[in-house]
Amino acid sequence: MDEAISVSGDDLKATVASIFEKVGVPPEDAEVGADVLVLADLRGVDSHGVSNMLRSYLGGYQRGEINPRPNMSIVRETAATASVDSDRGLGTIVTPKAMEIAIRKAKEVGVGMVTIGNSRHLGMASYHAMLALEHDMIGICMTSAPPRMVPTFGAEPRLGTNPIAVAVPARNEPPFVFDAATSSVAQNKIEIARRLGADLEPGWLATEDGTPIMEEVPVPETYHLLPVGATRELGSHKGYGLACVVDIFAGVLTGFGYGAVPGRPNFGHYVAAYNISGFDDPDHFKDEMDGWLQMMKSTKPAPGHERVLVAGQPEAEMEAVRRKDGIPLHPEVVQFMRDTCAELSVRCLF
Template sequence: MTEAAVARVREDDLQRFVAASLVAVGVDDEAARIVADVLVAADRRGIESHGVARLRWFYVDRIRNGRIVPRPTYTRVRETPTSLLLDAGNGLGHPASHHAMSATIAKARERGIAFAAVRNSNHYGIAGYYAMMALPHDMIGICSTDSAHFAVPTFGRTKMQGTNPFAFAVPAGDEPPFVLDFATTTVTYGKLEVYERKGLQLKPGWAVDADGNPIGDPAARHTGALLPLGGFGTENGGHKG
């Protein structure tokens, strides 16, 4: 197996390319810019499972086939001085989440704390991006989401759990901020996609086949499943996940 070629591109050029691709399928300029910023930020942080590699099949193709609305209408379903429930109109998750977090930060500036929930949305990239939006305001940011069922319970064979990530961002004065962004499965589903693309074997404890047996071939992910945080079995703490 030969090592894949590496192409280096300038960050601003990549952001412009992503934004232009989304504008071409009907997304407005500002929403396209936000999506581009989130995807490039993921790659910049080494989270290539959620970066620009997902642009076409996760966003552009889903807009083209009607699964995602390119220019949705946001509705503030319920709102208080410290909370917001936003209906995203089946649009892209990135601008909807950016909108919700921006509103939350504004509310928290007035009341000290605030929360928002987004419904009727789609995949939004890395959770850490939105948690980190609070840092320039000297605030603690928290972000979480659910996902489709990708994981089986310990010793199970039926997918019943999502990857359901959590992200926390805490300012630390003159020191770098504390940022924690993680899935509640051993790895994200996107990590398996990356390993299949690169022709790499999965690490032990990452995934199982349709019969619940550990797998190393990333292509088996199509019929298999992820494992809960901790890994395979009780010895690795899978049941604690």
């Protein structure tokens, strides 16, 4: 934080949207893509914000791996489901459109589920799940990513970080928003640690031969990610199993391949919306959620801890701070943004 340069979310979003437009993304889509990235930064999910993902997306557009103007189409559909071909579209932009389809179906029949194949990275998964909240729905998002993580007992990556996000509305409390990789840590956090020169926690990575690294280490040159749990004795089979579930729902089920097939940069996504009115009166449900969230947060903390948190609470608190004080960016990231704007003849607003 001593090195950080604080940037307003609005300025960052406008600058990123202009950069997207310069590589051929239509203005409306550029606005969505920028919103996904900047909301991640506002909520403190820096691993999926501008600092890590923008340069990756720009490289994908420039290499032709990502289609800036995809012809997204529904290839199979029922009243409650749809399978979408994103035409190599960026997941941060096409997944909100898929969630709109899921929400529309949930309004009509109670639930909507959409798979998205032939796609690219979708950014912060909870962004797409949270789109359901304003409709009094529960939102879910999963993504089958290219392989980075070894299976339990494995020496070769077979699975991506394969996150799962679930967003649940409440009345007065911030919504419950769970968003986590099924690997021990998100890949991008490793790169943040490398940038900052920070040591990694035990159980995050494996050596090249698949051996879990169970002590603090600097970021190694070569490594594999471990499943949540790190070792079989600590429960890595659970993280591994959940990653497999994501690969099936967001990969195999799309019909376009899973994270490891046909290979990088293939991503598949799954979104779902559950209409609360199909199960309970929405007002009653949200009151119950308030009570449930307050119950969890009022849990007596263990020694050495000030309070018990629930999923979505730290992000909501961080968003309130960063909307007021700005988003802290590493100087290298700010310089990258300024250099990119200069190269593309885009006005940098910070």
